[in-house]
Structure formats: C-alpha cells, structure tokens
Amino acid sequence: MRMNIWDKLPKPFLILAPMEGVTDIVFRQVIAKAGRPDLFFTEFTNVSSYASEKGRDNALERLKISPTDQPIIAQIWGKDPEHFSICTAALENLGFAGVDLNFGCPDKNVNRTGGGAAMIKTPELAIECFRNAKKSTNLPISIKTRLGWSKPEEYHDWLSILLAEHPAALTVHLRTKKEMSKVPAHYELIPEIIKLRDQISPETKLIISGDIKNSAHALELHQKYPEIDGFMIGRGVFANPYCFTNHTPTRKELMNLLKLHLDLYEKYQFSSFEPLKHFFKIYINNFPGAADIRAKLMETHSVAEARKIVKNL
Numbered sequence: 001m002r003m004n005i006w007d008k009l010p011k012p013f014l015i016l017a018p019m020e021g022v023t024d025i026v027f028r029q030v031i032a033k034a035g036r037p038d039l040f041f042t043e044f045t046n047v048s049s050y051a052s053e054k055g056r057d058n059a060l061e062r063l064k065i066s067p068t069d070q071p072i073i074a075q076i077w078g079k080d081p082e083h084f085s086i087c088t089a090a091l092e093n094l095g096f097a098g099v100d101l102n103f104g105c106p107d108k109n110v111n112r113t114g115g116g117a118a119m120i121k122t123p124e125l126a127i128e129c130f131r132n133a134k135k136s137t138n139l140p141i142s143i144k145t146r147l148g149w150s151k152p153e154e155y156h157d158w159l160s161i162l163l164a165e166h167p168a169a170l171t172v173h174l175r176t177k178k179e180m181s182k183v184p185a186h187y188e189l190i191p192e193i194i195k196l197r198d199q200i201s202p203e204t205k206l207i208i209s210g211d212i213k214n215s216a217h218a219l220e221l222h223q224k225y226p227e228i229d230g231f232m233i234g235r236g237v238f239a240n241p242y243c244f245t246n247h248t249p250t251r252k253e254l255m256n257l258l259k260l261h262l263d264l265y266e267k268y269q270f271s272s273f274e275p276l277k278h279f280f281k282i283y284i285n286n287f288p289g290a291a292d293i294r295a296k297l298m299e300t301h302s303v304a305e306a307r308k309i310v311k312n313l
C-alpha cells in the first residue's frame, strides 16, 4: 500500500522550500522553533552519490533528519535511472514521508551532468527516472520543476508530460531555467497550469513556488486560486524566519533563534564554520548598529567566538 502524506495535509498547505546550503538539519530545526510549515523538504541529494560506495556516507549525512522535521520529504536529483531506483529504495527506512525528484535546478554544474533542469531537455529520461523511483518504494513520488528551459510557454508540453505520470504532487517554480530567479514569478500562468492539472491528473497536488513571502501572502494567493493545494516559501525565510506564522519577531526573539542556530551547529559538528556566516543577516538585521555587529560576526572563526559576540547583545 502506498502511504500518502499528501492526502493528510491541510488545504492549502505550506512547505519550506528545499534550498541547498540553507535548509539543512540545523536550519529546519530553527524554522520549526520559529513557526513550522506543514511539510519540510531536505536539500537535494545526488542519487549517484548514494549509489556509489565512495559517496554514500556523504549522501547519508545530507539525508539526516531530526524528529522536529516530520513530516519531511527527501529531495533527490541525478540522471541515472538505476541510481534513482537504488536511492529511492533506501529512503523509506530513513524515515521520510515521500520522495521528490528535482527536475528544476539551474546550477551549471548540475545541468552539465544532465540533472536538475537539464531533465526538461530529456523528457524521456526524466520519465524513466520517475518510473524507476516509483517502482522502488511505497512512498509517494513527487516532482519539483520549472516552467521550461528557456521560454515560459514551454510549460504546456513539459508539465503535460509530467502530469501524465500522475505524480503525487507537482511543484512548479514559476520561472524558466534561463530566468534563474531574475524575473518575477509568472503568476499569470497559474490558471492555465491549474487547467492542465485538472485535465490530466486531478489527483496530483499542485504546489506553487516563487516569490511567496509569508503565510498571509500564500493565503491571499489561495483566495485567488483555490485550486492550488500548497505553497512553498523559500527566500521568504531570509526576510522573516517566522514567515510561516506571520509573526513579526522582536529583536530578542531573533537573537534567541540565532543562539539556537549556533547551539545546533555545534551539536551537529559541521566540518566548516564558514557556511554558518550566510545566516547571520537573517537574525542581525534592521536595527541600529546591526551592520557593525554583522561585520564583527563575519570575522569570527568558531561557534565559541560568535557566541561571545551574541552573548553581549
């Protein structure tokens, strides 16, 4: 029996968008503390890494989850159908509620290997990967993609191909690969995309991604387009980590979140301290002197040093 988390979610549901280098096991716990979404996604993990002896430990490290992450979907990417089978088969026992296939990442290094958004150019391969994943698990298989490779109009043919496979859910980042994140999301295409979903695979949950700021914004979009099942918030968490609750945090609340982030970062013993610096702006922002404090934090080399600065604030 296929267990389906997607049928248990409220309508509309909110998801923390997968963001490589951001939504790791630490940051997901920070967001859960601030105000949780209905569903989490992991960052994307390469199926060929998982399938190789050399890469497996690293892949498993990326797939680590904590109890507060539940329910959580594992996102995977690659271009080798066999490796999709091998990786997907392992995910159920790792505690995931579903598996999402990334057919939308625009990163050059990812696309060069044929993965991510490059799948838009090889639809037959994309479908083979999807079918292999589906055959390998009882978990529901979903897809996250973009409108197309270079032109928004490509959405019609590309999304039709995907919907014909009846994925449990389809997330559409409303931009093409070429547009990266440089133009506003194409909300004007939402009605057409809803029509496609309703015609081809009415049971597929339809999720929209792109420029959604917070839960109030998602509800506004839901009133306009009640057929959309869920909304993903990505960069909105940088502007407000409480964006899933619409709460405007006090400075003290943000400082406490930063302390939690530091504690968890230490707990999970990440090998490099540098990536942590990308997060400081989320917490230390929009108050007099924030830029100076951030500058000091950027010069630190360890959690202990950063904690000393934060402690005095």
Ligand SMILES: Cc1cc2nc3c(=O)[nH]c(=O)nc-3n(C[C@H](O)[C@H](O)[C@H](O)COP(=O)(O)O)c2cc1C
Pocket: 017, 018, 019, 020, 021, 022, 043, 044, 075, 102, 104, 105, 144, 173, 181, 209, 210, 211, 212, 232, 233, 234, 235, 236
């Ligand atoms: C830093 C960063 C990393 C991302 N990594 C992933 C990823 O691993 N998988 C994925 O499907 N999308 C990834 N995305 C795309 C987001 O999930 C989302 O679709 C996109 O940012 C648009 O939504 P937003 O305007 O709410 O940020 C990433 C985006 C950013 C900004």
